[in-house]
Structure formats: C-alpha cells, structure tokens
Amino acid sequence: MKLNLKIWRQKNNKSKGMIHDYVLDGVEEDMSFLEMLDYLNNKLLNEGKEPVAFDHDCREGICGSCSLFINGVAHGPEKGTTTCQLHMRKFKDGETVYVEPFRAKAFPVIKDLIVDRSSFDRIQQAGAYISVNTSGNTQDANSIPIPKQNADEAFNAATCIGCGACVASCKNSSAMLFTSAKVSQFSLLPQGQVERESRVLNMVNQMDLEGFGACTNTGACEAQCPKGISVKNIARMNREYIMANVKK
Ligand code: FES
Known part of the structure; x- marks a missing residue:
C-alpha cells in the first residue's frame, strides 16, 4: 500500500x-x-x-x-x-x-518523535517501592494471605507500562492515571503498608512538581490507555491522599 x-x-x-x-x-x-x-x-x-x-x-x-x-x-x-x-x-x-x-x-x-519521560521515573522514585528486611528470616511472599479481589486489582494496576498515553490524551496533561496505578499497586497489598501514607504524599507532590495538570474526570486517559488501566485507581489515590493527610 x-x-x-x-x-x-x-x-x-x-x-x-x-x-x-x-x-x-x-x-x-x-x-x-x-x-x-x-x-x-x-x-x-x-x-x-x-x-x-x-x-x-x-x-x-x-x-x-x-x-x-x-x-x-x-x-x-x-x-x-x-x-x-x-x-x-x-x-x-x-x-x-x-x-x-x-x-x-x-x-x-x-x-523528532522522541520525548523525555524521565518525569515518570522521578514520580516512581518518590515512592513506588516497598521496604523489606532481607536479613534473617524473611517471610515468603507466597505465605502472606491476600484477598483475591485485592490481588486482582493490584495486578491490574501493575500492568501500567508507564508509556504516557494517559498524559498525552488528557487535555490537562494530567498524570493522575499513571501515578494512581503505581500508588494502588502497593496500597492494596500487605507488603506496601509500611510506606502507605508517605508514598501517596510524596508521589503526588512529585507529580505536581513535574508540571503535570490536574484531573477533571474526562476519562480520556482510561479510553486511550493501551493496558486498560481504570480511572477507579484515581478515586483510590484521592482517598489514600486524603487519609494520609488526615493522619499526618
Ligand atoms: S516498544 Fe516496548 S511497548 Fe512498544
């Protein structure tokens, strides 16, 4: 052709x-x-x-x-x-x-067609990790019971590949879908509870510092996400953010 x-x-x-x-x-x-x-x-x-x-x-x-x-x-x-x-x-x-x-x-x-997406890396570095004591008798992850629904939702959030389509398709250039997927992936699992509050506060703060816009709920991000990440993650991140601020 x-x-x-x-x-x-x-x-x-x-x-x-x-x-x-x-x-x-x-x-x-x-x-x-x-x-x-x-x-x-x-x-x-x-x-x-x-x-x-x-x-x-x-x-x-x-x-x-x-x-x-x-x-x-x-x-x-x-x-x-x-x-x-x-x-x-x-x-x-x-x-x-x-x-x-x-x-x-x-x-x-x-x-040309190449953009610098290291802003996503800095958001991840601000909190998308867990703390595990690896010296001595570390508990096998498979022996920690996790409700099926939580495991499924954490897995779905973890399928985000950080491509930036959510930002590119949003009229506000918001990175809420990406950040919320990373926050959800950890907040839903027992392993992610140690930094649960500091994670969401630090990642949202970094997202704002990078110059991404706010979310106005158009849903364009979910519609164009190649991995089908749900905007439910944004609602979860907002709840996590409010709770973390209240506790702080
Ligand atoms: S080149 Fe890796 S997702 Fe397209």
Whole structure:
C-alpha cells in the first residue's frame, strides 16, 4: 500500500518543529507501525537524508517506549494496543497518516518523535517501592494471605507500562492515571503498608512538581490507555491522599 505520511520533525528541544511530508510506497499490511517507520528510515538513508528519530525497545507492548500520537490518538487507532503492536492492516491504501510525539509540558521533545519521560521515573522514585528486611528470616511472599479481589486489582494496576498515553490524551496533561496505578499497586497489598501514607504524599507532590495538570474526570486517559488501566485507581489515590493527610 501507499501512504502519505505527515511526520513531526524537530532537531532538538530548542528548535521549532514542523510537519514534513513523505510518500511511502510498498508498505505491507503485515508490517508493524514501527517496521513501517524502519522502512521509511531505510529509504531516507538510501537517499542520503536524516532518518526520523523515534523511541522503542521491546516491540512487544511491555516497555512503554513507543510513545507516538497517530492521527490524533495516542498509540493509534486500535484500542488496547501500543504503537509497536499496531499493524499496517489498520490503515487503508492512499491514507494520510499524521505521526507526532506525545505532547505535554512535562514530556519535552528530545528529537523528532522522541520525548523525555524521565518525569515518570522521578514520580516512581518518590515512592513506588516497598521496604523489606532481607536479613534473617524473611517471610515468603507466597505465605502472606491476600484477598483475591485485592490481588486482582493490584495486578491490574501493575500492568501500567508507564508509556504516557494517559498524559498525552488528557487535555490537562494530567498524570493522575499513571501515578494512581503505581500508588494502588502497593496500597492494596500487605507488603506496601509500611510506606502507605508517605508514598501517596510524596508521589503526588512529585507529580505536581513535574508540571503535570490536574484531573477533571474526562476519562480520556482510561479510553486511550493501551493496558486498560481504570480511572477507579484515581478515586483510590484521592482517598489514600486524603487519609494520609488526615493522619499526618
Ligand atoms: S516498544 Fe516496548 S511497548 Fe512498544
């Protein structure tokens, strides 16, 4: 198939970017979206032009690196799918496809389609860990009883891959879905109780310091999350935050 690609090119964080047009023929429907970009880059290199910079690592929907806005939708048109797992059969011959980086103040563009998402790392470092005494007789995690519902909800929250689609799709660039998934994952389990209050306070504080916006409950984050993380986690984080402040 033949595609009219409109791709955001930006030299670095200081320069202004703009959309560049590329006509790409010979795209196969079994290619993944990233393979289509590889194919484009091979063509550009053969023509002596600079390839398009884009982020990727696992290409299996696990690492969350492939942060692309495709036709105005984070990760493109297929629900519950990361960009690396999206296939070209979802597009039509002759279609015009816009490819842009995730846009948020807290995700500055590094180059072309690559954004700096280290703000997410700093939120995690502020509290997404547990304290365990590993000297002596540490209790086997499998011997700690956990209610099935809590285990399931903690697991679902833990499936967040930190891709940033929630931020990119939110009109406020809010990171509430991401942060709440990390808070929930620990607050629901016995292992996460030691830092339960300090965790939510520190992570929310870091989220605000990074410049993410507030949540106004539009639900866009849940709708475009490739892992289907529920906004119920945001409600849980708000409860955790209020309780931690009351205890403080
Ligand atoms: S490259 Fe790892 S999730 Fe897409």
